[in-house]
Amino acid sequence: MGEIVPGVHLVDGTNANSYISIDDDGIMTVVDGTISPKPTPIINYIERELKTDVKGVKLLVITHCHVDHTRGVRWLKELTGANIAIHGDDADYLSGIKAYPYPRGAMGLLFRLSSPFMRSRPVKPDLKLSDGDLVGQLKVIHLPGHTPGSIALHDEKRKVLFVGDALRYNGKELRESPGMFSYDPNLSKTSLKKLIGVDFRVLLPGHGQPMVSSDAPAIVKEFIQGLNIDTNSR
Ligand SMILES: [Zn+2]
Ligand SMILES: [Zn+2]
Known part of the structure; x- marks a missing residue:
């Protein structure tokens, strides 16, 4: 996919999507790593497409x-020495201090059975984020629910x-993350309301495609307002 808007890149061949954001001083931030332990697509993209040193990555x-x-x-951290930043409420799962709570029901069982194969080596975050924090030039909006x-x-x-x-966005329509993967699907819907009123023209999801449109906030607002939120469940 490459450069979406000046300084913001979607790296091909990762799953989930990894993005690179380069600020005005040339400092690189990587948003999300790869499912594979070795983040080769990100390293290749920085070296071959951006023609720069991976050590320019200062934030993950x-x-x-x-x-x-x-x-x-973890591999990117070892390679670059960049600071890892994650919200405080997910930090202990990343560092392995706490075991991640599995979803309830059949999906939870599936997760439990597959977890020995899906485990990632724990890595300690350097920065624990809160709602409203600035990390580089990115402002944190806490959306609890999916995790x-x-x-x-x-x-x-x-x-x-x-x-x-x-x-998520498939190029045609918006979707929520599948409820079966979410810690609290209903809270996830409620949290989305915090995105109404945010000023953007590029929406970058963790899976699927970017949405680039001056209408993006209106499209997102309409989608969120159309969600069926069960107000009795909490
Ligand atoms: Zn995902
Ligand atoms: Zn997820």
């Missing part, structure tokens, strides 16, 4: 603790919004 910001977003982070510490990141200057797994 993680939208939430799921392995498809975090596995490559307790899920966040979106808003680049106010470039009008870019990284949403992690809070929303």
Whole structure:
């Protein structure tokens, strides 16, 4: 995919999506790692497409603790020495201090059975984020639900919004993250309301494709307002 808007890149061949954001001083931030322990696509992209040194990466910001977003982070940290930043409510899962709470029901059982194969090596975060914090030039919006510490990141200057797994976009329509993967699907819907009123023209989801449109905030608002939120469940 490459450069989406000046200074913001989607790296091909990762799963989930990894983004690179380069600020005006040339400092690189990577948003989310790869599902593979070795984040080769990110390293290749920086060296071959951006033609620069991976040591220019100073921040590794993680939208939430799921392995498809975090596995490559440890390797990137060792390679670059960059600071790892994650919301405080997901930090202990990343560092392995706490075991991640599995979803309830059949999906939870599946997770439990597959977990020995899906485990990632723990890595200690350097920065524990809270709602409203600035990390580099990205502002943290806490969206608990998909995981307790899920966040979106808003680049106010470039009008870019990284949403992690809070929303996905397939090029045609928006979706929520599948409820079966979420810690609290209903809270996830409620949290999305915090995105109404945020000023952006580029929506960057953790899975699927970027949405680049001046209508993006209106499209997102309409989608969120159409969600069926069960107010009795909490
Ligand atoms: Zn996830
Ligand atoms: Zn994901």
